[in-house]
Amino acid sequence: MRAISHASVLFALTASALAVAAADLQTCRNIADAQQRLSCYDALSPPAAASTTATATALAPKPAAPAPVQALASNADAFGLPVNARTGEAQTVSSRLARELDSWAPNQIIQLANGQLWQVVDGSSGVLQAENQRVLVRRGALGTYFMEFDGLNRSPRVKRVQ
Structure with missing residues (x-):
């Protein structure tokens, strides 16, 4: 019984967090000025350190594909x-x-x-x-x-x- 109550509380918190995030995104979408809209989206993003790490990871070069198996003579x-x-x-x-x-x-x-x-x-x-x-x-x-x-x-x- 206790597990069910914990799961329902967790679900309710997640649903409300998603609703707040969706409402915040809609607020940013409605801003006409590009600089202000960007600032609104930046305010919703995680702290700069995590963002910089994510950007660096995304921009890191991908490892080279393994060399193909040597082609046989025929x-x-x-x-x-x-x-x-x-x-x-x-x-x-x-x-x-x-x-x-x-x-x-x-x-x-x-x-x-x-x-x-x-x-x-x-x-x-x-x-x-x-x-x-x-x-x-x-x-x-x-x-x-x-x-x-x-x-x-x-x-x-x-x-x-x-």
Whole structure:
């Protein structure tokens, strides 16, 4: 009960202070002479020391924005990296396998000729032929990536590890 009475008293004091401030502002607005109107507004403002500090803070130079992340050589270089490391990411990357593979398996890391490393993250496995050495890594829904092997219908879901 005591908390409610304190809150109601505080509310009443705040409301009356706002009403006085609004009435004072209206009084200043009605003054036609610019110098007198300015003096009226100055009389309503807080003491000069606080005003000077507020003005100095408002006029202080803003800190410089952080330097942008160094742009990567091309869009393909950023493909598959986490969002905070990307700049203008490509939608696909086409490459060849760095070394000849005859299959892929769950959690296997596959190296591309462009130096990227991709890990198979789904439970899939598959067999590759010598003509399946060209790959296309494409973006899927919700931040997923799929590795498509030339001439195959199956595409394992992958994530870039390097």
